[in-house]
Amino acid sequence: MQIYFERSGGFAGIRFQTSVNTEELPPQQAEPLCNMIHDASFFDLPEELTARDAGRDRFIYRLTVTDGERTHTVQMNGSNVPEKLQPLLHELTAIARTHRAH
Amino acid sequence: MPASHNPLFCIVPPYILRNIIEHGNPGQSAWAQKTLVQTNQVHDERSDILDGKKQLVAKTAVPGEQRVVYDAQNGTALPGIAVRREGDPPVSDPAVNEAYDGAGLTYTFYSEVYSRNSMDNLGMRIDSTVHYDRSFDNAFWNGEQMVYGDGDEDLPEAERLFNRFTSSLDVIGHELTHGVIQYEANLVYASQPGALNEHFADVFGSLVKQRSLGQTAAQADWIIGAGIFTANVNGVGVRSMKAPGTAYDDPVLGKDPQPAHMRDYVNTTQDYGGVHINCGIPNLAFYRTAMELGGFAWEKAGQIWYTTLRKRITSTSSFQQTANTLYTVAGELYGAGSLEQQAVANGWAFVGITVAGTEPNPEPEPEPENPGCLSSVMQFLGFR
Numbered sequence: 101m102q103i104y105f106e107r108s109g110g111f112a113g114i115r116f117q118t119s120v121n122t123e124e125l126p127p128q129q130a131e132p133l134c135n136m137i138h139d140a141s142f143f144d145l146p147e148e149l150t151a152r153d154a155g156r157d158r159f160i161y162r163l164t165v166t167d168g169e170r171t172h173t174v175q176m177n178g179s180n181v182p183e184k185l186q187p188l189l190h191e192l193t194a195i196a197r198t199h200r201a202h
Numbered sequence: 203m204p205a206s207h208n209p210l211f212c213i214v215p216p217y218i219l220r221n222i223i224e225h226g227n228p229g230q231s232a233w234a235q236k237t238l239v240q241t242n243q244v245h246d247e248r249s250d251i252l253d254g255k256k257q258l259v260a261k262t263a264v265p266g267e268q269r270v271v272y273d274a275q276n277g278t279a280l281p282g283i284a285v286r287r288e289g290d291p292p293v294s295d296p297a298v299n300e301a302y303d304g305a306g307l308t309y310t311f312y313s314e315v316y317s318r319n320s321m322d323n324l325g326m327r328i329d330s331t332v333h334y335d336r337s338f339d340n341a342f343w344n345g346e347q348m349v350y351g352d353g354d355e356d357l358p359e360a361e362r363l364f365n366r367f368t369s370s371l372d373v374i375g376h377e378l379t380h381g382v383i384q385y386e387a388n389l390v391y392a393s394q395p396g397a398l399n400e401h402f403a404d405v406f407g408s409l410v411k412q413r414s415l416g417q418t419a420a421q422a423d424w425i426i427g428a429g430i431f432t433a434n435v436n437g438v439g440v441r442s443m444k445a446p447g448t449a450y451d452d453p454v455l456g457k458d459p460q461p462a463h464m465r466d467y468v469n470t471t472q473d474y475g476g477v478h479i480n481c482g483i484p485n486l487a488f489y490r491t492a493m494e495l496g497g498f499a500w501e502k503a504g505q506i507w508y509t510t511l512r513k514r515i516t517s518t519s520s521f522q523q524t525a526n527t528l529y530t531v532a533g534e535l536y537g538a539g540s541l542e543q544q545a546v547a548n549g550w551a552f553v554g555i556t557v558a559g560t561e562p563n564p565e566p567e568p569e570p571e572n573p574g575c576l577s578s579v580m581q582f583l584g585f586r
């Protein structure tokens with residue numbers, strides 16, 4: 101599974117992004133990511149979950165997952181971020197922080 | 203005079219009071235403001251008594267100021283559990299006390315400098331939530347209240363990039379100002395109006411800090427979010443109003459992306475159309491104006507910007523329109539052709555915007571932003 105993650109906005113306006121190929125990760129790292137995508141029913145989520153009235157200084161997330169033939173992108177912000185997607189976003193933010201070097 | 207002795211107290215309806223505040227002479231306006239505050243307090247007390255909460259509500263010492271700090275306990279449900287109310291003594295949690303004190307300093311700033319009573323100018327309660335989410339590197343205004351994360355306080359010290367967001371007074375001033383903006387020009391949160399929303403929040407956030415430190419424009423550091431980065435980050439803060447683009451340059455966070463001139467305006471679909479990036483341009487215009495005028499920046503430059511924010515610009519105003527209005531307002535406040543008015547024109551000329559009716563900037567004209575940009579960013583973001 102190929103995951104592309106991007107977070108922009110926020111008070112600091114600092115962008116974080118990362119690209120993860122779960123097939124290149126050790127199974128103990130890949131499995132939780134795949135489970136989180138499955139648990140959030142990611143491929144069933146609407147593409148657009150960005151609210152205009154989400155407030156000010158909130159993060160915007162853009163997440164693209166490719167699994168075999170399927171590719172799906174979800175963009176979201178504020179309280180529109182699905183509860184079930186939050187563990188995955190936390191995990192990807194942590195990965196983006198350690199990978200960032202540009 | 204105590205509220206109950208004012209014969210007009212229960213007779214003048216709030217909408218008329220609001221009209222007097224807006225359109226009356228300074229004396230009338232001050233009276234109406236005071237009366238409205240008292241009316242609101244009595245209404246609050248009545249409704250508190252009605253729902254039996256009276257004995258739970260701590261009474262305030264300062265009329266009009268009503269703060270409540272909540273603890274989200276690292277969850278995302280808002281507002282969380284109330285942990286400190288107006289008039290309560292400090293608690294052991296520094297984040298709670300910082301949010302409480304910062305909201306108080308910001309309230310006092312608006313009240314004493316611009317005679318404004320809270321975000322809505324009607325004494326709205328100031329709610330703040332701390333300890334929002336886990337590893338939350340952010341602070342935001344959700345349309346009703348302020349929310350603060352703990353930064354990376356749950357990570358090992360060597361990996362931390364952000365301190366808790368209440369640790370910087372201008373961050374608190376910035377967030378509360380988003381509330382003020384919402385009740386005034388209510389600038390759309392995309393592209394140029396969005397960058398202006400960020401700009402006004404930065405201006406008054408910085409001025410709250412400058413006034414609390416008693417600093418003149420020349421003495422201030424003009425850094426937004428000084429103290430938010432840990433020692434692991436190579437940077438002085440999140441933004442520099444004085445020198446946009448120079449606040450940080452770090453192997454993990456990258457380089458401060460702010461432009462300082464219209465020729466470097468960043469067209470992007472990220473960050474609501476680069477609202478935290480392009481606010482560097484008007485921020486520098488404000489800094490230049492304030493420096494030219496000298497003294498305390500909240501007095502003249504701040505007054506011009508505050509008056510302009512009060513519905514003299516609209517929710518979709520561009521940089522150019524806002525610069526023109528600031529110039530007009532400066533003329534109204536300090537006289538046409540005054541030094542103050544000239545300082546506004548010079549401030550904007552420095553960032554590549556020639557105020558309408560003034561001598562064009564000798565520098566090359568900047569590329570105007572694609573007029574369709576606001577709508578295309580809004581469309582990209584799914585705004586309808």
Ligand SMILES: [Zn+2]
Pocket residue numbers: 111156157376380399400403
């Ligand atoms: Zn902001």
